[in-house]
Amino acid sequence: MFENLSNRLQNIFSGMRSKGRLTEADVDAAMREIRLALLEADVNFKVVKEFVASSKAKALESEVLESLTPAHNVIAIVLDELTALLGTEAVKIQFSPRIPNAWMLVGLQGSGKTTAAAKLAYRLKKQGHSPLLVAADVYRPAAAEQLEALGRELDIRVFRGDGRDPVGIARASLQEAVDKLCDLVIIDTAGRLHVDEEMMAEAEAIRDAVEPESILMVVDAMTGQDIVGVVEAFAQRVDFDGVIMSKLDGDARGGGALSIRAVTGKPILYTSEGEKPSSLAEFYPDRMARRILGMGDVVTLIEKAQEEATLEIEEAEAERLARAELNFDDFVTINTQVRKLGGVGSLLKALPGGEKALSGGQVDEGAMDRMIVIIDSMTAEERARPSLLNGPRRARIAKGAGVEVSAVNQLVKQYESMRKMLKQMNLGADQVVKKQRPRKGKKGKKHKGKQQALPKARGGGGKGMPDLSSLGLGGKAGGKGGLNLSGLKNLEDMFK
Amino acid sequence: MSWFERLSEGLSRTRQQMKESLNLLLDRSPEVDESFWDNLEEALIVSDFGAPATDTILAELRDESTRKALPDASSVLALLTEKIAARFATAEQDLFELCPVCVLFVGINGSGKTTTVGKLAKAGVQQGRKVLVGSADTFRAAAIEQLDIWAERAGVPVIKRERGADPASVAFEVVEAAERDNADLVLIDTAGRLHSSDDLMRELAKVVSVTRKRAAAVKLKPLPVKVVLVLDATTGQNGLAQAREFNARLDLDGIILTKLDGTAKGGIAVAVSEELDLPLLRIGVGEQIDDLRAFDAQDFSRALIGE
Numbered sequence: 001m002f003e004n005l006s007n008r009l010q011n012i013f014s015g016m017r018s019k020g021r022l023t024e025a026d027v028d029a030a031m032r033e034i035r036l037a038l039l040e041a042d043v044n045f046k047v048v049k050e051f052v053a054s055s056k057a058k059a060l061e062s063e064v065l066e067s068l069t070p071a072h073n074v075i076a077i078v079l080d081e082l083t084a085l086l087g088t089e090a091v092k093i094q095f096s097p098r099i100p101n102a103w104m105l106v107g108l109q110g111s112g113k114t115t116a117a118a119k120l121a122y123r124l125k126k127q128g129h130s131p132l133l134v135a136a137d138v139y140r141p142a143a144a145e146q147l148e149a150l151g152r153e154l155d156i157r158v159f160r161g162d163g164r165d166p167v168g169i170a171r172a173s174l175q176e177a178v179d180k181l182c183d184l185v186i187i188d189t190a191g192r193l194h195v196d197e198e199m200m201a202e203a204e205a206i207r208d209a210v211e212p213e214s215i216l217m218v219v220d221a222m223t224g225q226d227i228v229g230v231v232e233a234f235a236q237r238v239d240f241d242g243v244i245m246s247k248l249d250g251d252a253r254g255g256g257a258l259s260i261r262a263v264t265g266k267p268i269l270y271t272s273e274g275e276k277p278s279s280l281a282e283f284y285p286d287r288m289a290r291r292i293l294g295m296g297d298v299v300t301l302i303e304k305a306q307e308e309a310t311l312e313i314e315e316a317e318a319e320r321l322a323r324a325e326l327n328f329d330d331f332v333t334i335n336t337q338v339r340k341l342g343g344v345g346s347l348l349k350a351l352p353g354g355e356k357a358l359s360g361g362q363v364d365e366g367a368m369d370r371m372i373v374i375i376d377s378m379t380a381e382e383r384a385r386p387s388l389l390n391g392p393r394r395a396r397i398a399k400g401a402g403v404e405v406s407a408v409n410q411l412v413k414q415y416e417s418m419r420k421m422l423k424q425m426n427l428g429a430d431q432v433v434k435k436q437r438p439r440k441g442k443k444g445k446k447h448k449g450k451q452q453a454l455p456k457a458r459g460g461g462g463k464g465m466p467d468l469s470s471l472g473l474g475g476k477a478g479g480k481g482g483l484n485l486s487g488l489k490n491l492e493d494m495f496k
Numbered sequence: 497m498s499w500f501e502r503l504s505e506g507l508s509r510t511r512q513q514m515k516e517s518l519n520l521l522l523d524r525s526p527e528v529d530e531s532f533w534d535n536l537e538e539a540l541i542v543s544d545f546g547a548p549a550t551d552t553i554l555a556e557l558r559d560e561s562t563r564k565a566l567p568d569a570s571s572v573l574a575l576l577t578e579k580i581a582a583r584f585a586t587a588e589q590d591l592f593e594l595c596p597v598c599v600l601f602v603g604i605n606g607s608g609k610t611t612t613v614g615k616l617a618k619a620g621v622q623q624g625r626k627v628l629v630g631s632a633d634t635f636r637a638a639a640i641e642q643l644d645i646w647a648e649r650a651g652v653p654v655i656k657r658e659r660g661a662d663p664a665s666v667a668f669e670v671v672e673a674a675e676r677d678n679a680d681l682v683l684i685d686t687a688g689r690l691h692s693s694d695d696l697m698r699e700l701a702k703v704v705s706v707t708r709k710r711a712a713a714v715k716l717k718p719l720p721v722k723v724v725l726v727l728d729a730t731t732g733q734n735g736l737a738q739a740r741e742f743n744a745r746l747d748l749d750g751i752i753l754t755k756l757d758g759t760a761k762g763g764i765a766v767a768v769s770e771e772l773d774l775p776l777l778r779i780g781v782g783e784q785i786d787d788l789r790a791f792d793a794q795d796f797s798r799a800l801i802g803e
Contacts, residue, residue: 039547042732227730
């Protein structure tokens with residue numbers, strides 16, 4: 001499988017660093033990697049070709065090659081180009097004075113229209129609108145029921161009309177909105193193939209019947225090369241205004257976003273990234289660019305950490321951490337937090353160069369679970385003061401946790417190395433993520449107050465302390481490899 | 497109409513496009529020159545084969561055509577057809593022919609699991625089998641209602657619980673009901689989930705293991721449990737990551753490729769089938785009940801290349 005792009009580029013460029021100057025052949029090698037990364041991300045073949053050619057031309061400009069950090073410059077050029085192509089500024093949908101405004105969702109089967117419609121309604125309701133969801137998909141069994149159930153959960157009105165004629169339902173929904181004092185209808189249409197003449201004509205008919213202020217196309221982030229033909233056909237027939245990319249909470253790189261921009265010029269407006277109704281986010285071209293290239297996304301990770309409601313380290317704990325005096329209670333807390341962010345593996349991957357650090361071996365998240373089992377067998381006093389752990393105590397703990405004494409010893413060693421790591425990091429108290437307490441400097445500046453809702457996993461533990469029953473004990477529940485306690489060691493190495 | 501004609505008809509749009517692109521190749525250069533290879537590369541990548549698989553296929557193809565001294569472009573394309581067909585893992589037997597059998601359908605959101613279950617239930621009834629469907633998708637709004645409608649159309653009983661119920665317990669009840677009523681084709685729909693969601697994948701692993709355990713306890717006749725990944729043909733390179741993860745967690749038995757009636761070529765299925773050694777069990781080429789068809793690598797590949 002593909003290595004991470006930043007990793008591969010770093011490999012190429014680290015060989016060049018000694019030369020201090022890039023040649024055209026070097027740039028060619030880098031461009032080959034970029035081409036592969038884009039294809040892997042499902043960017044359309046032709047778009048890739050054009051993109052690589054133009055990036056190469058830019059990279060070959062003499063000031064780039066002769067600069068002190070040519071490798072860095074090449075990456076920057078590619079990122080900039082990609083971001084620019086994805087759209088440099090956020091596009092907002094304009095409302096018209098008409099009551100109600102109408103938005104219409106179109107797309108292929110299974111792209112996520114119904115879910116997106118509900119999320120959109122939820123978002124607009126929060127912004128003070130009074131949306132009416134309209135079930136104009138009369139073909140898929142129980143599509144209207146699905147919309148109705150979602151509407152009930154979100155306390156949003158749903159209009160089903162006669163459940164037979166999509167055009168009639170859409171038209172009638174405008175009057176329904178007036179009667180029910182709604183200022184906006186969001187029409188969920190049936191999934192249709194772009195080559196299905198009859199269905200495309202129906203979409204046009206719905207459009208002509210309601211003259212929507214905005215037509216949004218919902219596109220699955222996992223779609224492959226075919227996306228170009230699909231969006232071209234939809235652009236031609238229904239002429240949509242913008243795109244909602246769905247299923248971006250997966251690990252698909254979503255290169256289709258680039259293809260859509262390149263082929264139709266239509267903006268990506270929202271990304272849908274999770275099961276929760278709040279998981280419809282504005283589109284950020286720079287983040288998308290990094291994602292498509294398979295580069296780490298530190299900003300998203302930081303935001304994820306900040307938004308994760310359960311991620312609260314108490315003041316006192318933060319102070320202890322700052323002085324590298326953590327005890328086993330903190331150890332458990334930290335491990336739980338790390339897990340909430342997707343485990344050490346995903347944390348590492350999100351850091352630049354992290355993929356490289358990981359390449360030595362898989363981080364075994366299950367190892368964390370096993371440590372927590374051991375810590376649970378300690379007394380409260382032992383957890384607070386790890387220095388108490390002498391031989392007999394360790395033997396008792398091992399027995400309680402059902403492990404060998406050596407496992408307890410290993411844990412203590414781990415704990416020591418984590419302490420050392422904290423010392424090395426010279427962690428200031430304000431660098432530790434705390435309760436959402438605004439602090440001077442840093443934080444506010446970095447995020448410009450953008451508070452974007454991020455997905456929370458369906459299921460999983462509650463707030464506060466870890467739900468131990470949900471951790472797979474004694475198995476390789478979350479991990480992929482064998483027992484590998486070097487995970488934290490890697491983390492430690494990262495910060496050296 | 498022969499089987500091949502029906503498949504070709506379903507795949508006609510796909511074929512049309514690929515054919516156009518390949519005929520273009522032939523028209524432009526009946527000679528096997530560099531531009532022929534470049535165009536072939538484009539054709540494969542645009543069909544979602546992925547860059548690594550494309551590279552491998554083309555390298556082998558080049559090598560072999562030189563060795564065999566193939567005279568022209570069309571003979572190279574004929575060889576390509578064979579090569580693509582050979583990459584699919586082969587099924588020892590059609591697991592839907594097993595009697596009795598219990599099949600769980602898994603996959604990401606919107607890949608077409610519920611619809612596939614509905615179509616298979618109908619097909620099973622037509623073959624005179626005793627079909628039972630179970631709705632273990634207790635998460636998505638109206639998923640149960642959707643399956644209900646399909647079951648009603650097929651005229652088969654459906655085991656369901658309220659939304660939000662534990663899906664593993666539904667699966668348990670389905671197998672229990674199957675044993676009680678002597679059902680011999682048991683189809684269980686599960687909630688769509690992204691392979692990258694650890695919690696949901698763990699939940700699904702539990703559903704599968706509970707089903708396997710309960711089925712192992714069936715007395716009269718052993719009830720084998722099979723797990724099938726439903727993959728949308730429009731899926732790009734992420735399809736491989738999906739299949740790998742589902743396979744690692746659940747030990748899959750096969751793939752059903754849906755939505756081949758559009759223009760998507762489903763090239764990712766080749767990589768998935770080959771890498772994970774999973775046979776394609778059915779392909780979906782339309783909305784109608786009998787548009788879910790058996791898969792034949794030769795025909796598929798031939799229809800794809802448009803020979």
